[in-house]
Amino acid sequence: VNLQGVAQHALGNPFPGLVMNQAGVSLNLSVPLYEGGNISASVQKAQAQTVASVDHVANVRDEVTLNTQTAFLNLKNSVAQLKAAKETVDSARLSLEGTRKGYEVGTRSIIDLLHTATDYVRAEQDYNVAFYNQVIARVQLKAASGQINMADLQAINALLIKSASS
Numbered sequence: 001v002n003l004q005g006v007a008q009h010a011l012g013n014p015f016p017g018l019v020m021n022q023a024g025v026s027l028n029l030s031v032p033l034y035e036g037g038n039i040s041a042s043v044q045k046a047q048a049q050t051v052a053s054v055d056h057v058a059n060v061r062d063e064v065t066l067n068t069q070t071a072f073l074n075l076k077n078s079v080a081q082l083k084a085a086k087e088t089v090d091s092a093r094l095s096l097e098g099t100r101k102g103y104e105v106g107t108r109s110i111i112d113l114l115h116t117a118t119d120y121v122r123a124e125q126d127y128n129v130a131f132y133n134q135v136i137a138r139v140q141l142k143a144a145s146g147q148i149n150m151a152d153l154q155a156i157n158a159l160l161i162k163s164a165s166s
Contacts, residue, residue, distance in 0.1 A: 002028040064144070071141035078134035085123070085130040092116070092123035131163065 006024040099116040102108030135156055142148040 002026075002030070004028070064146075067144040068141070071137065071144040075134070075137040075141050078130065078137040082127070082130040082134050085127040089120075089123045089127045092120040096120045128163075132160075135160065 004026045006026075096113075096116045096119075099108050099113050103110065103113045139148065139152070139156060142152055
């Protein structure tokens with residue numbers, strides 16, 4: 001909105017003896033009919049950003065759910081593997097003891113003893129790998145669910161140190 005005022009006084013300008021007084025006021029109202037779509041483009045941009053944000057939140061939620069479910073299944077699998085590896089170690093130990101007794105009485109050869117000793121060492125290695133995998137699976141599950149803290153890591157470190165020394 002523009003408001004303009006004009007006043008003019010002229011004395012004998014074009015003709016001698018002529019006095020002229022003029023006054024005028026003008027009011028201009030300007031309403032843009034089209035500004036290039038800035039407002040509608042801004043609204044559409046905001047709506048698109050809202051949809052993108054909602055999709056991002058859903059994507060993050062799905063990713064967390066998938067990671068947590070995967071970590072849980074890995075932990076469940078590692079528990080079964082650790083149990084099986086422990087039973088294999090116990091079986092290999094009994095086999096080694098039996099073969100050792102057989103060697104002492106002369107019914108088994110040194111080659112049989114070496115084979116069963118090698119099987120026992122492999123079983124122990126497999127048990128240690130299964131134990132390590134279970135520890136990692138527990139850490140991954142806690143991390144995926146957002147519940148891991150420094151005390152958990154210190155407890156796991158102490159457990160690994162104890163396991164390595166025994």
